Amino acid sequence: MALGIKTEIILRLNELAGFAKKGDDFFGDELCNFLSNEFDLEAAVIFSVNQENSLTVIGKSANARRNFLSGSSFNCNVCKLIQNEIEHNLHFDSNCNLQISDSLIYEGCVLTKTVDSLNLLFKLAKKTAFTKAEKDSLQKIVEFVSLLFSSWLGKKGNVTAPSSAFSKIVADSTFELKNNANSIIGFTTILTEESLSPSVTEYLSSIKKNAQSLLLNINDLNELAKADANSLTGITKKISVTNTINEILNLFAGKLSARNVTFKTEYAPALSRQIELDDQKLRYIITNLLLFTATSADEGEVVINAVPAPEKKIKTTISFKGKNLPDEILNKIFEPYTLAKLNEYKNTSFSGLGLTLVKKYVNYLGGDITAGNTVGGTTFAFTINGEVMSDLETTISQLPKPTSKNKVLVIEDDYATSKLLSNYLNKWGYNPTIVSKEDQAMSIINNDHLLAVILDIEIPNTNGLELLKKIHEHPNTKNVPVIVCSIEPEQQKAFMMGAVEYFVKPINYNYLVEVLTSYKLRKDSNILCVDDDLPTLNLVKQAIELAGFNPIAENVSANVMNMIIDKQIDLAIVDLDMPHPNGFELIKLIKSEKRFAHLPIIIYTGKENYKEDLHKIEGLFEELLDKRSTNIEDLADTINAMINRYDVPPPVEEVILKKGGIKILLAEDYKHSQIIVTRLLKKNNFEDIVVVENGEDAVKMAQQEKFDLILMDMQMPIMNGFEATEKIRQMPEYKSTPVIALTAFAMKGDREKCLEAGATDYIPKPIDSKEFIEKVKYYTNA
Known part of the structure; x- marks a missing residue:
């Protein structure tokens, strides 16, 4: 949205306008679904405000609570928006009587008026707090939507909820x-x-x-x-049309072989590329046309031809030999149960509505379909919307997808450098925004959540170091890493101003991706917060988001264990003074689970006289903060410090002295690669890690202590990983110890070289978290 309204939004709004003009009964629901998708909402409900301020549901999103049925009535006695008629402002009230989502999240309301002076109340629910940019966009959309409602109500001829069509x-x-x-x-x-x-x-x-x-x-x-009712919905995805048709043909081949009917396919090469389509509806269309074919075809070939057509469409024809259909049947073939009148179709699996729905689906996909008799047979021809991707677009579509959590702000005035940065970041799944001026940068910082900032401190007309300081002190980027790049080596000044890494141009893009990966892993941390007091719980959520992490909030302590049974939790913040189970009991329950045995826990409580009870959970928590003396910024700092502990391996002496457990040796010279591996291991309960920075130290450490697994970077100073692995393999106690080679941005043949040197397995960088942990668990039998 930062670079203007997307074309898709305009098209969707145009579609909604069409529903409104026709007085479509599903208009309210479709509008709520649009708002949910566009603003990443958990739920959306629209009410008309009636006499005495009662509320009637006139639309709900699919993910809203089920009791908000169209036409049902509700009341909210505390709503200041209704009482004061404050239009277009997003209003929050923790005492609101209406909760439209089953989750504990942010819910707000917007009031607007139609041109007929009907008050509409929009109730919106979101997992995270609304940003200023989202609030502004919502207010503009709501103003526009009120006009659509005027059109819809005018067509309906009333201001009540939709009837049961x-x-x-x-x-x-x-x-x-x-x-x-x-x-x-x-x-x-x-x-x-x-x-x-x-x-x-x-x-x-x-x-x-x-x-x-x-x-x-x-x-x-x-x-x-x-x-x-114009309420068909679907899910589009990138598919190969030729692959889809071939999969369906394989299902029919056996059925027709006994009748000596075979398939012949004629595909344009371009249709093997990726195309954005509703796969399920295309499969239904092809399957039903082939069902008709299976019943009608005589001996010979069924020819399926698919080619790109003008106006970004795809044309498909299916022709077969068989007796011609009577004209009165052919002219009505897409009407319900037309074929049921013919004896040969009465005892088949062919649905009497199948071809009728085929036509509806073809129309829904932006095309048309015809059926005609040919000499000794029948031909179906249909078109659907589908723009064939170029080879480059297909390749790009298969790269990692940027997400809202991968936004990187790049402040760089050099076009060539910014282009290279953009290409590399997109390639590895990040979502870069490139700007060249300070005011542009600050505008984005004011309105967006960022994973990281990359700053060239040599941009014209700006003191780069002062801009760095300003970014570091801004509330939205206080906990966002700033990576500095420059043609001049001024690391010390940059680090003093808050930079986390410094690159002298030309930038080593491989290392840059490693830095971003280490911070992305950190920002992906999930933090459980449990407090039965909702206002306090929302404050804790705010502190977690301020620190840049993902809150998992619950106000009923009895629900917690079921809620986290399949979740990755990196930190827990628990109140003590709660109903059964209370905080003491809940902490014991969490720690009794093997995978949460090392989970750090912060007690955040306002309970009085709790100290004498702390012996019950001695050793089960790391920090204790008093609600009365800890502000939200202090809590955010404590959360940051606790999460950062995952980056630091334990002291070497502690690992060596420890008996039992799985001991892992990591040989890696680059700081951020050390952080990535250590964090992944500790998050998965591998606590006993020793880190060394070159191959020579790896050999010495292996001589000093027996490790269960060795993770070996192959490009290191003093002694590289290839030589170190060979030397370790010469030690009798390490003949069968698994060694996983780590190679930065691997080239062809690297895997073979690593295995020849004695490595058991191989993982390229940047490390895929899932693959890495799966291999570590496999080789340690964990």
């Missing part, structure tokens, strides 16, 4: 019918396992077949109702 009745009915059909199929399957007479078995088979046919028709009917 026929399509809604169909949707509800088909849900019940599907349950009944599934029950019939299930019970007949059970009965066929009994010892039954052949005639009864045949009856059951017929019942089951008819129930399955009924289920197909019910599913198609439900989709047709959605199509008629």
Whole structure:
């Protein structure tokens, strides 16, 4: 959004405007889904404000709580927006009577008026606090949306909630019918396992077949109702059209081989590339046309031709030999149950609504379909929207995807350098924003959450070191790493001003990615916070977000163990004074889980006279902070310090003296690579790590202590990893010890060289976290 409104948003708003003009019953829901997707909301609900300030639901997103049904009424006695009629401002109130999401998150309201003076209340829920940029964008969108509502209400002719349209009745009915059909199929399957007479078995088979046919028709009917109500939805993804068609053909090949029917495919080479499409709907279209073919085709070839067409479309034709259809059937072939009138289609698995839905899906995908008789056969031809990617675009689409947590601000005035930086950052999954001026940089810092800042301190008309200081002191970037680059070596000054790393140009881009990876791992930390007092819990969440981490919040202590059963937790902040289980009991429960045995815990409490009870959990927590004397900034600093402990290995003497446990030797000279590996190991309960910075020290340490696993960087000073691995393998006690080679930005043949030197396995840098931990666990039998 920083560079202007996206084209997709304009297209989506245009689509919503179309729904509004037609008075579509699903307009309110579609609008809420749009807001949820565009602003990364957990839920959205729109109410009309009626007399005596009662609220009626006129739209809800799919992820909102189920009790907010269209037409249902609610009240909020504390709502200041309604009472004071404050328009367009996003308002938060912890005492609000309405909670539209099941999660404990930020919920706010916006009030707006239509041109007919109807008050609309937008209730929005988000996992994280709304940024200033998001608030501004929301207010502008809401102003625009109020105009759409005026158009919609004018078409509807009333200001009440949408009526239960026929399509809604169909949707509800088909849900019940599907349950009944599934029950019939299930019970007949059970009965066929009994010892039954052949005639009864045949009856059951017929019942089951008819129930399955009924289920197909019910599913198609439900989709047709959605199509008629303009409420079809889908998920697009990048696919190869040729691969998709071939997969479907493989399913049909066996069915047609007995009739000497074969498939011949004619594909344009471009269609093997990636194309953004609704894969499920395309599969339905092809499958149903081939079902028709399987019933109709005589001996010979079924020819499937797919090529790019004008106006960014794809054209597909399916031709086969068989008797021509009567004109009265052919002209109505896409109408419901037309084919059911023909005897050859009555006892097949072909749904009477199949071709009708095929046409609806083709139209939904932006195209059209025709059917025609040819000499001795029939041909279907259809088009759909689909722009074929270039080879370069296909390659780029397969690279790691940038996410909202990967935003990197680059302040650089040199075009060539900024272009190189942008290419490298995009390649490794980061989302760079390039600016060349101080005011542009500060504007982004004011409005965006950033993973890191890369600053050239030699930009014109700006004191780079002063800008560095300003960035470091800004509340939004206080905990954001700033990486400085320059043609002049001024490391000392930069570090004093808050830089975390300094590169002298030309930049070593491989090392730059390592630095960003180390900070991304840190920012991906999940912090559990438990407090039954909601205002305090929200403050703790704010402190966690201020420190740049992910809060996992819960106000009911009894829910915590189930909530974290499958989560990676890096730190816990627990209040003591809570209902059962209280804080003491909860800490014991958490620590009793093997994977949380080393989890650092901060007690953050306002409980009085707690000190005499601390012996109950002695040794189970790291820090104790009093709510009455600890402000949010202090809490954020403590959180930062605790998370940073994952970066630091234990003292060497402590590891050597320790008996039992898995001991790991890491030989790595680059600081940020050390941080990445140490953090990954400690987060996965590998605590006994010794770090050395060259191959010679690795050999000496291996002679001094027996390690269960060695992680060896192959490019190190004094003695490289290849030589060090060979020397360690000569020691009798290390003949079979696993050694994993780490190679920066590997070249072809590196793996073979590492294995020849004696390595057991090999991992290229930048390290893939999942692959790395899987291999460590495999080689240590953890």
